[in-house]
Structure formats: C-alpha cells, structure tokens
Amino acid sequence: MTAAARSYRIGQIVPSSNVTMETEIPAILRARESVAPERFTFHSSRMRMTRVTPEELKAMDADSDRCALELSDARVDVLGYACLVAIMSMGHGYHRTAAERLHEVTVANGAPAPVVTSAGALVHGLRVLEAKRIALVAPYLRPLTRMVVEYLAAEGIEVLDHTSLEIPDNLAVAAHDPAALPGIAAALDHAGADAVVLSACVQLPSLGAVTEAERLLGKPVVSASICTAHQLLRALGLPAVAPGAGRLLSGAYAESG
Incomplete structure (x- = not known):
C-alpha cells in the first residue's frame, strides 16, 4: 500500500x-x-x-x-x-x-x-461555515435543549429558533425517522439563519436527509455527526x-x- x-x-x-x-x-x-x-x-x-x-x-x-x-x-x-x-x-x-x-x-x-x-466539532463546524446565527433541531427534553442553546451562545453562536423532539429514551432517539427532519427544520424560523443544524445529537439519525434539507431550506445544513x-x-x-x-x-x- x-x-x-x-x-x-x-x-x-x-x-x-x-x-x-x-x-x-x-x-x-x-x-x-x-x-x-x-x-x-x-x-x-x-x-x-x-x-x-x-x-x-x-x-x-x-x-x-x-x-x-x-x-x-x-x-x-x-x-x-x-x-x-x-x-x-x-x-x-x-x-x-x-x-x-x-x-x-x-x-x-x-x-x-x-x-x-x-x-x-459542532461549534467548530459552524465557525468554519461562518454561521453566527442558526436554527436547530434536537431530540432532547426541553431543559437539555436549552442547555445546548446556551452552550452555543457562550461560543458566540446565536440560536434564532429551535425545537425539542422530547425523546428521553436513547434508543427511541435512534428510531426517529430522518425523513421527517427536513419538514421539522422548515417549520423553524430560519430566514435569518446562516445555517441549520438538522440534528444536534449524534444519536438522532439525519445523514440521509441532509441533501433534501439543504434543497428545501436553501442554506447550509449540518449535523453533529x-x-x-x-x-x-x-x-x-x-x-x-x-x-x-x-x-x-x-x-x-x-x-x-
């Protein structure tokens, strides 16, 4: 080799x-x-x-x-x-x-x-994209999602809008249908966002939906993975x-x- x-x-x-x-x-x-x-x-x-x-x-x-x-x-x-x-x-x-x-x-x-x-990596990836304002999808209960939002804010990244899927069981997070994510992200107030985080969780599958989400939203879409x-x-x-x-x-x- x-x-x-x-x-x-x-x-x-x-x-x-x-x-x-x-x-x-x-x-x-x-x-x-x-x-x-x-x-x-x-x-x-x-x-x-x-x-x-x-x-x-x-x-x-x-x-x-x-x-x-x-x-x-x-x-x-x-x-x-x-x-x-x-x-x-x-x-x-x-x-x-x-x-x-x-x-x-x-x-x-x-x-x-x-x-x-x-x-x-999520923080760094958003900085590479020069994304200072984002919208975000997370599977967590609301208090944990709020903690993610505050963590990103401390790193200089403003979350304009976000949604919590409220799934506490980790295997249930993995079972969530990734095809539903572009529509969930589109329902967020994302007009002023520089990028959208389709999955702020490495257990929430999203890879197969990223291309469709970028087409639908017209801006960069990333995930934690x-x-x-x-x-x-x-x-x-x-x-x-x-x-x-x-x-x-x-x-x-x-x-x-």
Missing part, C-alpha cells in the same frame, strides 16, 4: 445505547473512500447510558477516560467522543477540557492521538470532503480548521 492510500484507525467513544454514530461516521468516510485514496477502520469503546438525563450523562462522562485508554491500546489514529449533550451538560467550554484530558490519557499510554468531541467527521479528517491532516454529506463536506471547506 502506498503512503497516499494509508489506512487510518478511527476510534469512537460512544454511549452504550448509541447505534447511530457507528453507522453515520463510517458511512461518511466510506463515501470519502469513493473519491480519495485513504481507507478507514472503525473501533469503539462504550460508556453506560440509556436515558438522556443530566444524572446519566454525568456518570457516563466520568467513564470516558477508560474508553480513551482502551482505544489507545488499539493504537487508533484519532478519537471521537460521540455524545454532544454529555459534554455540554458539564459546563460552558467543557469540550476543550475533555479533549485535552482524554488526549493526555492516550499520551500516558504511549499512544498519543488527537481527540475530537462532537460538541466541539457531519461536523464530527469534518474534524476527525482535519485532525488527521486530511482534506475534509465526502459526497452526500452537505455543504460542510462538499470540498469547499476541505482545508478549513
């Missing part, structure tokens, strides 16, 4: 009940394989969580160090922390603290790897491009970030 066709190991730290991140991230990077030479394998470690409540999220996050240690045993090239609201529930700016701490776990294990959190894929690729020093994953991964922002 030539250097240009190198294979990269993608590590993911996921909630035990998450079944979406291990489908959408591979789908995005498999699509990239159709237009670029690099290849990817995928490796996960799980933190226990079944209901999206502040108590379970806090307990789950405390288990993330173990997951980073296990994945560094596999000598992954990059780690993705795949739970946006767990990070945001720990306080403003916590995505930086978590990424640094988990990276240090890999360093101490003799297998240093960069760490991307889905929370930080799309932003995470962008940052995983940039952390590896690779161009962030993948067909069928919206404006952010269209190639226009391949070298951004």
Whole structure:
C-alpha cells in the first residue's frame, strides 16, 4: 500500500445505547473512500447510558477516560467522543477540557492521538461555515435543549429558533425517522439563519436527509455527526470532503480548521 492510500484507525467513544454514530461516521468516510485514496477502520469503546438525563450523562462522562485508554491500546489514529449533550451538560467550554484530558490519557499510554468531541466539532463546524446565527433541531427534553442553546451562545453562536423532539429514551432517539427532519427544520424560523443544524445529537439519525434539507431550506445544513467527521479528517491532516454529506463536506471547506 502506498503512503497516499494509508489506512487510518478511527476510534469512537460512544454511549452504550448509541447505534447511530457507528453507522453515520463510517458511512461518511466510506463515501470519502469513493473519491480519495485513504481507507478507514472503525473501533469503539462504550460508556453506560440509556436515558438522556443530566444524572446519566454525568456518570457516563466520568467513564470516558477508560474508553480513551482502551482505544489507545488499539493504537487508533484519532478519537471521537460521540455524545454532544454529555459534554455540554458539564459546563460552558467543557469540550476543550475533555479533549485535552482524554488526549493526555492516550499520551500516558504511549499512544498519543488527537481527540475530537462532537460538541466541539459542532461549534467548530459552524465557525468554519461562518454561521453566527442558526436554527436547530434536537431530540432532547426541553431543559437539555436549552442547555445546548446556551452552550452555543457562550461560543458566540446565536440560536434564532429551535425545537425539542422530547425523546428521553436513547434508543427511541435512534428510531426517529430522518425523513421527517427536513419538514421539522422548515417549520423553524430560519430566514435569518446562516445555517441549520438538522440534528444536534449524534444519536438522532439525519445523514440521509441532509441533501433534501439543504434543497428545501436553501442554506447550509449540518449535523453533529457531519461536523464530527469534518474534524476527525482535519485532525488527521486530511482534506475534509465526502459526497452526500452537505455543504460542510462538499470540498469547499476541505482545508478549513
């Protein structure tokens, strides 16, 4: 295998009940394989969580160090922390603290790897798009969605309108029909938004609906998983491009970030 066709190991730290991140991230990077030479394998470690409540999220996050240690045993090239609201529930700016701490776990294990959190990736992806005003769809109960809105506001991103699907059970979040999301997003007050977040949750499936949502809304549409894929690729020093994953991964922002 030539250097240009190198294979990269993608590590993911996921909630035990998450079944979406291990489908959408591979789908995005498999699509990239159709237009670029690099290849990817995928490796996960799980933190226990079944209901999206502040108590379970806090307990789950405390288990993330173990997951980073296990994945560094596999000598992954990059780690993705795949739970946006767990990070945001720990306080403003916590995505930086978590990424640094988990990276240090890999360093101490003799297998240093960069760490991307889905929370930080969403913030960064919106900044890459220069989206200062957004509309947002989230599956959470309203208090948790409000926490996401406030977290983004602390990062300089104004949420003009948002909706909460009010689904506390994490497996029920994964069962939500992604085809319904463009219509849900279109019902938001999005005229003044620079971009729309179709899924502010890595468990709410949305990848298959992003192209339709961008056509319907006439502006960039992202999700937590799309932003995470962008940052995983940039952390590896690779161009962030993948067909069928919206404006952010269209190639226009391949070298951004």
